[in-house]
Amino acid sequence: MSVVRTAKAAYAFRFDATRSRYFYYRTISLFSGHGEHGRDVRRSDPISVSSFEFVMDRIGEPFMWVQSDDDLAAWGSRYSWMLTPAPYAETRLAGLLEKRVCVKSPIGLFWDVGIRGRAASRRIPRAVRQRVLTRDKNRCIGCGSDGGELTMDHVIPFSRGGETTEGNLVSLCQRCNQSDGNQHHPHLFALAGLHHGWDPDLLKTALTSETKSYAVMLSQNILVSRVRLNESWMGPPWSALDAVSTRALSDVATSGGARS
Numbered sequence: 001m002s003v004v005r006t007a008k009a010a011y012a013f014r015f016d017a018t019r020s021r022y023f024y025y026r027t028i029s030l031f032s033g034h035g036e037h038g039r040d041v042r043r044s045d046p047i048s049v050s051s052f053e054f055v056m057d058r059i060g061e062p063f064m065w066v067q068s069d070d071d072l073a074a075w076g077s078r079y080s081w082m083l084t085p086a087p088y089a090e091t092r093l094a095g096l097l098e099k100r101v102c103v104k105s106p107i108g109l110f111w112d113v114g115i116r117g118r119a120a121s122r123r124i125p126r127a128v129r130q131r132v133l134t135r136d137k138n139r140c141i142g143c144g145s146d147g148g149e150l151t152m153d154h155v156i157p158f159s160r161g162g163e164t165t166e167g168n169l170v171s172l173c174q175r176c177n178q179s180d181g182n183q184h185h186p187h188l189f190a191l192a193g194l195h196h197g198w199d200p201d202l203l204k205t206a207l208t209s210e211t212k213s214y215a216v217m218l219s220q221n222i223l224v225s226r227v228r229l230n231e232s233w234m235g236p237p238w239s240a241l242d243a244v245s246t247r248a249l250s251d252v253a254t255s256g257g258a259r260s
């Protein structure tokens with residue numbers, strides 16, 4: 001693969017899956033605006049190429065430069081991050097650069113509400129509530145009480161953009177929930193046995209304190225989104241991406257995000 005470094009700043013994308021004519025991807029988003037319900041309005045931002053190279057090297061993630069349609073096809077079949085300079089991204093991948101309204105997942109990722117669907121609503125579906133109660137053994141995870149009615153608490157508050165999923169909900173008695181207020185109490189993740197802090201899919205190398213710290217840093221700046229496949233911006237390479245979609249699809253599905 002020819003690698004021609006033409007830029008100090010570039011957009012970064014990782015191909016996740018194609019499904020129902022949608023292209024799912026991760027990208028780095030550094031800045032945000034504020035939307036309703038504490039949600040972030042995010043978009044892909046150009047990032048420092050040298051910093052990105054450094055972090056990818058530390059966490060063992062491969063990436064490649066994409067500056068042409070031929071590069072794009074090769075990237076899809078390799079299933080990795082890509083860096084693309086602004087002129088190519090803005091002309092051929094413009095759909096990936098649009099603003100997205102996001103909910104925040106427990107592992108720190110920003111998810112496009114278009115993917116997250118019901119997770120972007122405050123209302124807790126009965127089935128989700130039941131699974132949370134079962135996981136928490138029908139007790140308050142704060143004080144252990146099993147008397148009285150248990151409430152569902154968003155660990156990352158809904159009013160701060162936290163999503164409504166099992167990964168962000170815990171069982172609390174009314175007293176513990178009231179003292180909880182509108183704060184983010186990450187220790188509740190640990191009490192409920194929930195993973196918190198970084199996208200486990202980022203780490204291809206052994207988990208050490210160093211790799212973990214980079215994975216955490218990167219996770220706080222990842223936007224997960226999708227865009228409808230469109231011949232005008234994806235063109236022929238789309239068939240190459242389709243070939244690896246089955247493998248990548250499980251990532252999206254287990255995150256609870258994919259809907260057909």
Ligand SMILES: [Zn+2]
Pocket residue numbers: 140141142143144145172173174175176177
């Ligand atoms: Zn309690």
